[in-house]
Amino acid sequence: MKQLSIFLIMAIVGVCAHATTVQASLDSAAVLYDRHLYNDALAAMLQVEQQGASSSALCYNIGATYYRLNNMPLAVTYFERARLLDPGNDDAVQALTITRERGQIADDAFATDHYMIATFKRWMFSHAGDTYATWAVVAFIIMLAAVALFLLSDRVALRKLGFFGALTALVACVALNVMASTVNDVTDHHRFAVISQQGGKISAAPRVVNDSADVVLTLKPGTRVLLVDSVTTDSVRWYAIEHPRATARRGWLPSTAVHRP
Amino acid sequence: MKRQLLILLICFATVATAVAATFSASYPRAVAAGDKFRVAFKLENGEGSNFEAPEVEGATLIFGPATSSSYSMSIINGKQSSSSSMTYTMTYKASAQPGTISVGAAAVTCGGKRMTTRPFTISVTAGNPHGGNGGSSSQHSQQPPRVSIDDFDSQEADRGVSANDLFVRIEMSRPRVFEQQPVVCTIKLYTKYGISEFMVNKQPAFDGFLIEEIDGQPNLDNVETYNGQKYHVAVLKRCILYPQQSGQLKIASGEYDVTAVQFVSYRTMFGTMREPVEKRLHVTSNSATVNILPLPEPKPASFTGAVGKFSITSSLKPETLKTYSAATLSYVITGTGNIKYIKAPQVTLPEQFDAYEPITDVDAHVSGANVTGTCTAGYTFIPQFAGRFTIPESEFSYFDPDAERYVTIPIAERVLNVEQGKGQPSATGERGTRMDIAGLQSVSASQLSPEREPWWGSAGYWLWYVIPLALATAFAIYFRKQLRLRSDATLMRRLRAGKVASRRLKRATALAGQPDKLTEFYVELLQALWGFMSDKLSLPMSQLNRDNLEHELLSHGVDAQLATEALALIDECQLAQYSPAGAAAGQAAMLDRAAQVIEQINKVKIA
Incomplete structure (x- = not known):
């Protein structure tokens, strides 16, 4: 019993010490950033990130530091990650726009959707999956209340209200669950990447580009691309990408040429 | 009694005379041989129908009958009177030989009654060689009078429209220019006749030029003298051409369908009258050639393609710089030449500045054969640090085609003093958009998680369904039991x-x-x-x-x-x-x- 107590105390102390160290790193990163020592601030933030801890705000801060260091591809990558973790992070959304504008990076990888579909998707992905989950639970409780109203009320008008209210709430609950699932699925299993500072030449096949004829498209670093396939040849992982501006719409990039948000 | 009856008869006769329909002919007593003339048959105070043209010997019917009608009413001293008339006009051409034209009786039905005119004759005299609107073919074979825009008699329909009377011309402001030196091309329609319709079949081709259209003047408002003759002139197209390659560049001809208006003149008893006649023509413009000279080598390093005569000034807004506040350094290039295609001069801003892509604004207009204006290049930046910074000196070069040499204008070094400003590194620029990202977001260690764990789909999430459903079910069972009990x-x-x-x-x-x-x-x-x-x-x-x-x-x-x-x-x-x-x-x-x-x-x- 005594040994167990000592173990528990040590574990708690260890966790607290770790949390204190992480907080100290984050605080020092903020101070370094304010003093325009961006490289040092970045190192502190990446150190925290390498410990496996992450959040939308941390990703945004790393992206902002890369932005200050004029590394637009990595800035875009981290801003995208911040947005994926929290679609309601307005700073990240705005920073993406500003970074693309400043770096003159086109964002047309997903420009193939119809206007209405694109608008709906934009609206749907402007909220986190858990936000839709909360709304779905509220809709479910409203549905139960409406069913109770339908069953218990003596007045016809209230019974009608209960019936149609329950039906509407049920539809809303199902739809919100589907949206929550979709948003979470896209966030967790997204298929896009960002062209790195080095990459940008999209080849026709998964092999090293030797001839300019092999290049089907050259994309600016920081451009978002849709990953559709991957192969490993000679220990190098290659991603097949699709882009509306590519002649054949599909090309290949080594994994080193892209960043995954 | 007899006297009263006489007055009544006179009044009746007067009224009957006033309303009686009359049908008469009016015609010239004599016409020149080969001349055209008109004969008008007038029915007064009645409505006619079934007009029958007279038989005519010694003249050929050209046109008719042309019907016209008129109606007039007047009230004088309270007395109302009215009259109406219908006129049938026939146009004839007299025979080429002098003699007599016999015109038979014309007939018309008015109020169920057939009315006729009396036959008459017209003398045909020898033709007038100076009449201009008639005469024999031998007269046409003589030198016809020159067509004049001021003399409608010279615009008769009998003559053809020559290439000297109506043509489209491409004019270049200069026959010889350097690459990138603007040259104004004007396409004009010259005509001595009126134009009722104009269609472009094929526009002239401007291969080898960048083209910028400017306003034309498609109306025939101007009168110009060309080769000693006066023409109505319409500017069909006006554009500035910027040659993109050296050598002889040719502007291919354009093709147009033009409907010119000529006149047919007639002599009538009222004088000479004219009717317009439209003539459709296919007109091909001339082609123009411009000799494009290459820009001499070597070109200065700071030369970015400006050709003409320019000056450059710079300005800074605001004059006092502060950190995190946007400022714009502007270079204004003023002058004559290819002002629209001038590239902004290269400016090296300090690395400590957040610099944005330069915004170029061009205001150019055509002045004579030249293009004049200003090109403003604005470099927006946000100083991130306080201190003293220097924008190194630079140059702006252009090629002067008149002097045929390059001119380099030095841009002096500019020292910028940046003061410490308030706020965070985020600002709103002149473009009205947010120009910088927001500051860092606060992060606490407790908010960090090893990996994203969405609430949706977790056990806790589904419990939010299970628990309310269970509670509701229990409530329903209890309530139903209570109801059953109460019913017993x-x-x-x-x-x-x-x-x-x-x-x-x-x-x-x-x-x-x-x-x-x-x-x-x-x-x-x-x-x-x-x-x-x-x-x-x-x-x-x-x-x-x-x-x-x-x-x-x-x-x-x-x-x-x-x-x-x-x-x-x-x-x-x-x-x-x-x-x-x-x-x-x-x-x-x-x-x-x-x-x-x-x-x-x-x-x-x-x-």
Whole structure:
């Protein structure tokens, strides 16, 4: 019993010490950033990130530091990650726009959707999956209340209200669950990447580009691309990408040429 | 009487004369040989129909009958009068030989009555060689008078439209220019005739040029003299051409469909009259050639393609710089030349500045054969640090085609003093958009998680469905059970028997101890007991009595001793009710016994 107590105390102390160290790193990163020592601030933030801890705000801060260091591809990558973790992070959304504008990076990888579909998707992905989950639970409780109203009320008008209210709430609950699932699925299993500072030449096949004829498209670093396939040849992982501006719409990039948000 | 009849007849005759229809012909007494003339047949004060043209010898019908009608009404001194007329006009061409033209009678039906004109003759005299609108073919073979825009007689339809009278011309402001040096191209329509329709079949091709169209003047408002002759002129197209390659560049011809308006003149008794005649023509413009000279080599390093004559100035807004506040350094290039295609000069801003892509604004207009204007290049930046910074000196070069040499204008070094400003590195620029990202977001270690764990789909999430659903189901079951119970009156009475008996016992307790209400006490106590038995055994009070109570209690599973006690209690209460003397002392004991009996029987589950 005594040994167990000592173990528990040590574990708690260890966790607290770790949390204190992480907080100290984050605080020092903020101070370094304010003093325009961006490289040092970045190192502190990446150190925290390498410990496996992450959040939308941390990703945004790393992206902002890369932005200050004029590394637009990595800035875009981290801003995208911040947005994926929290679609309601307005700073990240705005920073993406500003970074693309400043770096003159086109964002047309997903420009193939119809206007209405694109608008709906934009609206749907402007909220986190858990936000839709909360709304779905509220809709479910409203549905139960409406069913109770339908069953218990003596007045016809209230019974009608209960019936149609329950039906509407049920539809809303199902739809919100589907949206929550979709948003979470896209966030967790997204298929896009960002062209790195080095990459940008999209080849026709998964092999090293030797001839300019092999290049089907050259994309600016920081451009978002849709990953559709991957192969490993000679220990190098290659991603097949699709882009509306590519002649054949599909090309290949080594994994080193892209960043995954 | 005779006098009055005469006046009436005169008046009637006057009125009859005023309204009588007349049909007459008007014609020239003599015409020149080969000349055109008109004969008008006029029907007055009547509506005509079925006009029959006269037979004519010695002239050829060209056109007619052209019908016109008129109506007039006047009121003079309160007296109203009106007149109407219809005129049938025939156009003839006299024979080429002098002689006589015989015109027969023309006829028309008016008010069901056929009216005719008298036949008449017209003398044909020898043709007038200076008339211009007639004459023999031998006269046409002579040199025709030159077409003039001021003389409609010269624009007669009999003559063809020559290439000198209507043509489209491409004019270049310069025959020889350097690459990128603007040259103004004007395409003009020159015509001595009026134009009723104009269509472009093929525009001239400007291969090898960048083209910028400027406003034309498509109306024939201007009069110009070309090769000593006056023309109406319309500017069909006006554009500035920027040659993109050296050598001889040719502007291919354009093709147009033009409808010119000529006139046919007639001599009538009222004088010479003209009718327009349209003539459709296919016109091809000339082609133009411009000799493009290459820009001489070597070109200065700072040369970015400016050709012309320029000057450059710079300005800074605001003059006082502060950190995190946007500022714009502007270079204004003013001059004549290819101002629209000038690239912004290269400016090296300090690395400590957040610099944005330069924004170029061009304001150019054509002045004579040149393009003049200003090109403003704005470099927006946000200083991130306070201090003294230097924008190094640079150059702006252009090629002067008149001097045929490059001119380099030095741009002096500019020193910028940046003061420490307030706020965070985020600002709104002149473009109205947010120009910098927001500051860092606050992050605490407790907010960090190893990996994203969405609430949706977790056990906690589904519990939010399960728990409310379970609660709702339980509530529904309970509620339905309550409803069922309430609907069974017998069961409800049985279940509530204990409560009802307790209330009656309370009333009896209230009566206890009052000597004057001893009878009421026992009545209440007995009612409590009998009422309880009735509710509990589900038997009406009328069917319960001393004799069957024990049997009923036993049959419903009540213990025999308890049943005996209940009967004994009822017997004692009835006895005390009717013999109150001596019963006052046992009220409390009676109440306790009754309460015990009721409680114990109530505990028994009645089948």
